[in-house]
Amino acid sequence: MSSAHAAASSPPSGTTSPNPARPVQVQSPRFAIERTPFESPTFDVMGGAARHHIKIHEHGFVALVDAMPRLVPQGQTADAAIVQAARVSYGQGTKKVNEDRGLIRYLLRHRHTTPFEMLEFKFHVAMPIFVARQWIRHRTANVNEYSARYSIVPDRFYKPSLDAVRKQSASNRQGGEDRFTADPAAAPDEARTAEEFLRYLDDAEKMYGRYEHLTRAGVSRELARIALPVSVYTEWYWKCDLHNILRFLSLRMDPHAQEEIRIYADAMYALLEPIVPLTMEAFRDYELESVRLTRLEIEALRAGSATIDSDNRREQTEWAQKRASLGL
Ligand SMILES: Cc1cc2nc3c(=O)[nH]c(=O)nc-3n(C[C@H](O)[C@H](O)[C@H](O)COP(=O)(O)OP(=O)(O)OC[C@H]3O[C@@H](n4cnc5c(N)ncnc54)[C@H](O)[C@@H]3O)c2cc1C
Numbered sequence: 001m002s003s004a005h006a007a008a009s010s011p012p013s014g015t016t017s018p019n020p021a022r023p024v025q026v027q028s029p030r031f032a033i034e035r036t037p038f039e040s041p042t043f044d045v046m047g048g049a050a051r052h053h054i055k056i057h058e059h060g061f062v063a064l065v066d067a068m069p070r071l072v073p074q075g076q077t078a079d080a081a082i083v084q085a086a087r088v089s090y091g092q093g094t095k096k097v098n099e100d101r102g103l104i105r106y107l108l109r110h111r112h113t114t115p116f117e118m119l120e121f122k123f124h125v126a127m128p129i130f131v132a133r134q135w136i137r138h139r140t141a142n143v144n145e146y147s148a149r150y151s152i153v154p155d156r157f158y159k160p161s162l163d164a165v166r167k168q169s170a171s172n173r174q175g176g177e178d179r180f181t182a183d184p185a186a187a188p189d190e191a192r193t194a195e196e197f198l199r200y201l202d203d204a205e206k207m208y209g210r211y212e213h214l215t216r217a218g219v220s221r222e223l224a225r226i227a228l229p230v231s232v233y234t235e236w237y238w239k240c241d242l243h244n245i246l247r248f249l250s251l252r253m254d255p256h257a258q259e260e261i262r263i264y265a266d267a268m269y270a271l272l273e274p275i276v277p278l279t280m281e282a283f284r285d286y287e288l289e290s291v292r293l294t295r296l297e298i299e300a301l302r303a304g305s306a307t308i309d310s311d312n313r314r315e316q317t318e319w320a321q322k323r324a325s326l327g328l
Pocket residue numbers: 137138139140141174244247251252256257258
């Protein structure tokens with residue numbers, strides 16, 4: 001066969017050939033299994049790739065390594081699996097892509113969540129242990145982590161650049177927002193403090209040499225690791241359904257989440273958006289960029305008031321922030 005002919009007859013990358021049209025009977029020891037082919041040619045939502053990988057900082061990454069559904073009818077996206085599940089409850093009401101979009105938006109808006117649980121995504125992630133500790137709180141995922149009892153911890157540590165060292169936030173005890181001025185000419189005290197912070201991280205990293213030496217001298221890996229700092233990297237496979245991934249993204253893409261986990265959440269969003277574009281569009285519209293109002297805030301809004309009927313200072317600040325985001 002000429003190469004031109006081969007190119008013309010082979011399916012485009014990520015596309016599988018149409019299966020035989022009729023169901024095939026396969027006999028197992030006890031049961032007759034009927035294998036029904038797809039009705040039309042299918043498309044691999046990962047485009048035939050083994051992984052979609054985004055590098056994070058110097059040593060980290062988040063990679064999408066598998067998806068369910070992996071194959072969808074050509075011309076559709078993995079969003080189709082949500083519609084397929086929803087049709088069990090709503091019948092064959094919608095058929096066209098624009099109707100699918102409307103249905104997905106309706107489901108997300110009305111928190112009809114179970115159809116979104118029908119999709120699953122598996123990620124391979126490398127992140128510092130302090131990020132992993134926040135991440136592992138999301139209990140609905142399945143996780144398998146690198147074992148530092150079994151294997152030597154690789155020599156990888158997270159260290160922000162000098163101009164990315166953050167100050168303690170005055171308004172939020174859990175937060176760090178503004179950065180130290182790294183330019184000694186502009187703010188000598190700030191530059192000195194930021195440099196001192198990086199030296200402190202360097203000192204912690206130096207424990208790695210002693211860790212390596214002690215494991216070589218016969219100390220068990222499970223004990224030798226305990227003096228390593230939480231800036232050291234770990235890795236895991238993390239699999240979760242789409243509903244709970246959206247929950248994770250909503251919490252961890254939020255400006256209140258720590259910057260070091262937020263960048264991973266942003267990257268996961270970027271990996272998923274081309275695969276479930278209708279869901280991600282609805283998620284952005286109804287969750288990520290939406291504003292939730294309390295009863296007190298609704299009353300203040302109706303009264304055109306800049307304050308709410310509460311003596312809680314934090315609630316007042318939150319209302320002020322919401323008013324600003326609404327352009328009031
Ligand atoms: C900005 C920020 C600050 C935080 N600060 C702290 C902190 O200071 N200290 C701290 O300890 N944590 C903190 N957390 C973690 C937070 O409290 C949650 O544990 C974490 O965000 C996971 O959320 P989740 O429970 O909704 O997620 P998941 O564990 O994925 O659960 C999703 C949902 O599934 C359901 N679910 C899961 N497991 C169960 C169960 N066993 N029984 C019944 N229902 C279940 C619940 O409805 C739950 O909301 C913080 C999180 C954020 C985003």
